[in-house]
Amino acid sequence: LSAARADLRKQARQLENELDLKLVSFSKLCTSYSSSRDGRRDRYSSDTTPLLNGSSQDRMFETMAVEIEQLLGKLTGINDKMAEYTNSAGVPSLNAALMHTLQRHRDILQDYTHEFHKTKANFLAIRERENLLGSVRKDIESYKSGSGVNNRRTELFMKEHEHLR
Numbered sequence: 001l002s003a004a005r006a007d008l009r010k011q012a013r014q015l016e017n018e019l020d021l022k023l024v025s026f027s028k029l030c031t032s033y034s035s036s037r038d039g040r041r042d043r044y045s046s047d048t049t050p051l052l053n054g055s056s057q058d059r060m061f062e063t064m065a066v067e068i069e070q071l072l073g074k075l076t077g078i079n080d081k082m083a084e085y086t087n088s089a090g091v092p093s094l095n096a097a098l099m100h101t102l103q104r105h106r107d108i109l110q111d112y113t114h115e116f117h118k119t120k121a122n123f124l125a126i127r128e129r130e131n132l133l134g135s136v137r138k139d140i141e142s143y144k145s146g147s148g149v150n151n152r153r154t155e156l157f158m159k160e161h162e163h164l165r
Contacts, residue, residue, distance in 0.1 A: 005098070008082050012105050015075045019112050022071065026064045026116070030123040033057050061123060068116050075109050 082105065086098040 005082070005085055008078055008085065009101065009105075012075065012078045012082065015071055015078060016105075016108050016112070019068065019071045019075065022064065022068050023112060023115055023119070026061075026068060027119050029057065029060060029064060030119050030126075033061070033123060033126065058127070065116075065120055072109070072113055072116065075105075075112075079105050079109055 079102065082098075082102050086095060086102050
């Protein structure tokens with residue numbers, strides 16, 4: 001039984017380490033997305049530059065999100081198995097130590113889950129904002145190009161009117 005418990009703890013630590021690395025990469029991806037979008041707003045950039053670079057960052061975001069969700073699910077399963085083991089252990093002093101270990105792993109899982117959901121929500125909010133801004137910029141450009149034609153027509157009509165007078 002102690003070998004099974006040690007194996008579960010080892011699996012939990014491996015998953016936690018893997019999750020930690022994935023969450024750091026995920027956060028960097030989301031941060032780079034945000035900063036690359038902000039960098040495009042300088043005075044030398046064109047408002048017509050597409051905001052998404054071929055959706056490669058979006059695909060990477062989706063892939064990483066799925067991987068992290070799978071790891072969180074696996075870690076939840078390991079924690080549940082450790083809880084079952086802790087409940088079946090009969091020795092009170094051993095049970096207290098196991099409960100402490102289990103609580104520590106649950107806290108880590110909760111922290112990682114919270115961090116993942118926060119980062120994901122921030123990314124989605126930035127992406128939604130950028131999509132909205134892109135749509136507005138497109139509308140402004142189409143209005144400007146349309147009104148440029150209308151201004152030219154108005155100008156021609158005014159000249160013709162002057163000639164007639």
